[in-house]
Amino acid sequence: MKKADVVELFTRLREIDPHPTTELDYRTPFELLVAVVLSAQATDVGVNKATRKLYPVANTPQAILDLGEDELKRYISTIGLFNGKAKNVIALCRILVDEYDSEVPRTREALEALPGVGRKTANVVLNTAFGVPTIAVDTHIFRVSNRTGLAPGKDVRAVEDKLEKIVPAEFKQDAHHWLILHGRYVCKARKPDCPQCVIRDLCRYKDKTAAA
Structure with a gap:
């Protein structure tokens, strides 16, 4: 062209x-990160239905860790591949708590090192949460x-x-x-x-x- x-x-x-903007519901960079991880091979509508129940209960890395993997699965069980996604979300929450003071990192390298986060997810978070002109x-x-x-x-x-x-x-x-x-x-x-x-x-x- x-x-x-x-x-x-x-x-x-x-x-x-x-x-x-994205059609995923979120209020913080962390909520966006989790929503994008959950959206792999799933619809935004389906993810939003799950996070509307999850986020009022747990919307920080520590809160999701306190919730635990089994309970997290209960909230996201309507989303495809929810078992693997729950495992990844718990693992990335642990890294955020231990290494980033519960904050979402602002570099591609750090984001892509998180479980369940690939280049597309990193680009979405960088663009939508942090205003970096990336293309996902x-x-x-x-x-x-x-x-x-x-x-x-x-x-x-x-x-x-x-x-x-x-x-x-x-x-x-x-x-x-x-x-x-x-x-x-x-x-x-x-x-x-x-x-x-x-x-x-x-x-x-x-x-x-x-x-x-």
């Missing part, structure tokens, strides 16, 4: 949603970037690297939120809603859907 088209794409996405590539961004021709790549890291190069600085802080929401609600996997798409004319997708 040409540079001018990239600018136009993000300008239009910004016009319809000037202040995008999930399945929605991967699909949108390839389908539109914005930043084609064979894997999520390749797409992330391309987006880092081509997204203008003025859009970078919010870029991944716009692309996630666009992929979730418009450029859907099975049947993209091309007639309602504000970037339809910029998109390189050959199989655009027609109006009903």
Whole structure:
């Protein structure tokens, strides 16, 4: 996609949603970190349902440690892979208490060293909690970037690297939120809603859907 088209794409996405953010419910960096860990292979809606019950009871590393792994599982049992996620959350809480005075670290290296935290999760926390202009590539961004021709790549890291190069600085802080929401609600996997798409004319997708 040409540079001018990239600018136009993000300008239009910004016009319809000037202040995008994650759809995960959170009030603190720690709540966001746990929510993102829980969201792997799960929906934001499902995670929010669980954390709305969990966080009033335990929303700090020490409180979750006091809760214990078995009790934590009870709160998150409706989320996929909850057994492994509970183990990871307990382990990362222990590290935060022992090594970071219960605070969420603000570097990628420290975040990625936590159990259950990969590059995408670290990018989300850095961006959303700490205002770092990172781009977290999930399945929605991967699909949108390839389908539109914005930043084609064979894997999520390749797409992330391309987006880092081509997204203008003025859009970078919010870029991944716009692309996630666009992929979730418009450029859907099975049947993209091309007639309602504000970037339809910029998109390189050959199989655009027609109006009903």
